[in-house]
Amino acid sequence: MEHVKQCLPTYVTQPSFVEMVSERFHKRVAGKTDYKSFSQRLKDRDIRVGMGGSASPPRTPLEQRIADAWREVLQTEVSDRDLDFFQLGGNSLQAAQLVSRFQDQFSVQVPMRRLYDSSTAAIAEMIIELQLQCEPSDGLDLLTELESLSDDEILLRLKELE
Numbered sequence: 809m810e811h812v813k814q815c816l817p818t819y820v821t822q823p824s825f826v827e828m829v830s831e832r833f834h835k836r837v838a839g840k841t842d843y844k845s846f847s848q849r850l851k852d853r854d855i856r857v858g859m860g861g862s863a864s865p866p867r868t869p870l871e872q873r874i875a876d877a878w879r880e881v882l883q884t885e886v887s888d889r890d891l892d893f894f895q896l897g898g899n900s901l902q903a904a905q906l907v908s909r910f911q912d913q914f915s916v917q918v919p920m921r922r923l924y925d926s927s928t929a930a931i932a933e934m935i936i937e938l939q940l941q942c943e944p945s946d947g948l949d950l951l952t953e954l955e956s957l958s959d960d961e962i963l964l965r966l967k968e969l970e
Contacts, residue, residue: 817925864890869969870932873913878928881905889928914939 834842866872866889878893879885881902888896893903903923910918910931916938918931926934954962 864888866928868932870935871928874910874928874931874935877906877909877913881909892925892927893923894925910935 836842866875871889875889878896878898882897884897893906898906900920903920906923907918907920910916914935916935918934918938922934923931957965
C-alpha cells in the first residue's frame with residue numbers, strides 16, 4: 809500500500825483495501841447481487857476507516873455550505889473538514905458538478921485539480937482568497953467597515969445573514 813501511495817497521486821489511491829466475499833453481498837428479489845447497496849456500505853465504511861473513526865465537523869458557515877454541497881453531490885451523510893474529496897468517495901464527474909456549484913454559489917472558479925486534494929477547510933480558505941482577488945475594493949471596504957463595528961454589532965450582522 810505504501811509503495812502505491814509513493815508512485816501514484818493521492819486522488820488515485822484508495823484509503824484502504826477490503827476483501828470482498830461474494831456470499832455476503834445483498835441480493836435483490838430476483839436473486840441477483842445488489843451492487844448499489846453494497847457499494848454504498850463499502851464507501852461509508854472506507855470513509856469511516858479513513859477518518860480513524862472520528863470526524864471533525866465544519867467550523868464555519870462557509871465550511872458548512874461546502875460540506876452540504878459535498879454531501880448532496882456524493883449522496884452520503886459523512887462529512888469531515890479534514891478529508892479531501894476523493895477520501896469522501898468522489899469521482900471526476902462529481903468534482904465537475906461541485907466546481908459548477910461553487911461557481912454558482914460563491915462566484916469563483918475553484919480549480920478542479922485543487923478540489924481533488926484539498927479538504928473542506930482548505931477549499932473554504934481558497935474560496936475566500938479567490939473572492940478577495942475578484943473584488944479587492946469590496947474586500948477592503950468590508951474590512952474597513954468591520955474595524956469600525958463593535959463585537960456586538962458584528963455578531964448581530966452575522967445573525968442577520970443566517
